[in-house]
Amino acid sequence: MANIKSHDPIIDPCWDPVFKSIFTRNTVPSEIARKKLLSAILEEPVKEISISANEPPVSRLDQRQIRYDIQCLFNSGERADIEMTLYPHKWEVFRMEYYLSRLFANQEIREEKGSYKTLKRSYQISLLARGRLFEDSRFDHRFIYYDPENKIPFGGLTAIITLELEKLAVTAEKAVSAMSEKERWAVFFKYYNDTEKQPLIQEITREEEGIAMAANVISGFTAAEVAFFHEMSVEKYELDMRAHAQEAEEIGEARGEARGWEKGRVEGRAEGLAEGEARGRVEGEARERTRILDMLKSGKSPEEILTSYDKQQ
Numbered sequence: 001m002a003n004i005k006s007h008d009p010i011i012d013p014c015w016d017p018v019f020k021s022i023f024t025r026n027t028v029p030s031e032i033a034r035k036k037l038l039s040a041i042l043e044e045p046v047k048e049i050s051i052s053a054n055e056p057p058v059s060r061l062d063q064r065q066i067r068y069d070i071q072c073l074f075n076s077g078e079r080a081d082i083e084m085t086l087y088p089h090k091w092e093v094f095r096m097e098y099y100l101s102r103l104f105a106n107q108e109i110r111e112e113k114g115s116y117k118t119l120k121r122s123y124q125i126s127l128l129a130r131g132r133l134f135e136d137s138r139f140d141h142r143f144i145y146y147d148p149e150n151k152i153p154f155g156g157l158t159a160i161i162t163l164e165l166e167k168l169a170v171t172a173e174k175a176v177s178a179m180s181e182k183e184r185w186a187v188f189f190k191y192y193n194d195t196e197k198q199p200l201i202q203e204i205t206r207e208e209e210g211i212a213m214a215a216n217v218i219s220g221f222t223a224a225e226v227a228f229f230h231e232m233s234v235e236k237y238e239l240d241m242r243a244h245a246q247e248a249e250e251i252g253e254a255r256g257e258a259r260g261w262e263k264g265r266v267e268g269r270a271e272g273l274a275e276g277e278a279r280g281r282v283e284g285e286a287r288e289r290t291r292i293l294d295m296l297k298s299g300k301s302p303e304e305i306l307t308s309y310d311k312q313q
Contacts (some may be wrong), residue, residue, distance in 0.1 A: 011218060011229065013189050014129035014165065018229060019084035022217045024051060024070055029213040029220075036210020038072065038080060040181035041161060043188075048072045054175045073104070077120035079103060084127045084189075092133060096160050100124035104158050124160045127189065132166055139167035139186060150179055166188040185209050 013019055015204050023034045038046050061263040069083035081103050089095065109115055131213045134141065141162045145154030163182070168190050171183050179187065184204045188211050191197035221229075 011226065012193050012219065013065075013214070013218065014084060014127075014192075015086055015229075016084045019127075019189075020070060021221070021225070022214050023082075025217060027217070029216040033210050033213040033217060034070075034072075036081065036181075036208070036213070037185055038125075040185050040210070041082075041163070042080070042123065043182070046072075046078075047075045047189045048074045048262075073094075073242075078122070079107075079120065080123040080125055082125040082127075084129060086129045088128045088131050088133055092128075096124050096126055098161055100158055119157055121157045121159070123158070125163075126161070127165065127186075129165050129189070132164055134164070136169060137170075138259065139164050139171065140182060172197065172200065176200070176207055177277075181208065181210075184211060188214070 011018060013022060023030060023037065024187040025031075034051070035046060035048060038048070050073045069081050072080045072082065074080070081099060085092065100122060103124065104119075107122075109118055109121055139166075143162075144158070145156045146152070147154070163186050165186055168183075168186055171179065172187050172191060174183070175195055176184065184207070188201060188204055188208075194201075205215050
């Protein structure tokens with residue numbers, strides 16, 4: 001059983017490199033933790049037979065298309081992609097849908113006995129450490145194809161599962177015995193480095209084997225690995241600041257362009273009105289000249305024409 005002591009803030013299971021390091025090792029504690037986590041989230045027992053963890057280049061840590069994900073293939077043929085996202089991007093939901101589509105479509109059905117009916121379920125599982133994607137108070141969601149107007153589920157083979165850790169304040173107040181396995185895992189990730197929540201984390205670790213194994217992996221990180229996390233953290237911070245500055249600059253440019261466009265539109269409207277008034281006067285004068293000429297051609301004298309204008313006034 002792991003004994004959770006003082007915590008290095010860098011060793012935070014909500015930071016994606018640490019998350020991946022916990023669950024992708026070829027060790028018994030890591031394998032048990034991985035299976036227990038997936039079983040808790042999917043709410044059914046799973047036995048994976050292989051995993052693959054993408055390894056993004058250090059120089060690209062600021063790019064969210066680079067993913068610290070873990071792809072799992074279960075012995076049932078089902079597959080899941082699971083990842084921890086520290087700060088979800090504003091387009092996060094579209095990114096989830098994109099990678100789930102790729103995961104599902106990557107199944108090979110062109111073999112001799114392959115067909116659409118041999119396709120297996122695929123899951124995109126995203127744990128979101130900071131921020132909120134959805135306005136409700138529930139921390140976990142499972143999204144499937146559904147006809148909302150007629151209230152008919154499509155019954156497809158794909159699902160997106162999200163766990164928003166920012167929504168766990170109420171859950172963390174519950175007794176550990178009253179928490180579901182999924183809730184215990186979520187609370188563990190969220191409050192692992194919270195000094196005030198250490199009694200709660202200790203109790204969860206005692207009650208949940210998979211979480212105990214995850215804590216065991218964390219406590220076994222070597223000095224070199226901790227140093228690596230520190231190095232990655234510094235570089236990620238610098239890249240994040242650069243990315244935030246670039247995003248702020250782009251927002252500023254967009255706002256400037258919008259203000260310039262609005263100003264141009266107003267000025268253009270005023271200019272157009274002035275131009276229209278001038279054109280109207282010219283066209284009106286031309287029509288009056290034509291009318292006077294027509295009246296003269298009809299035999300009316302200038303005095304009669306002036307008299308008719310006086311009456312109109």
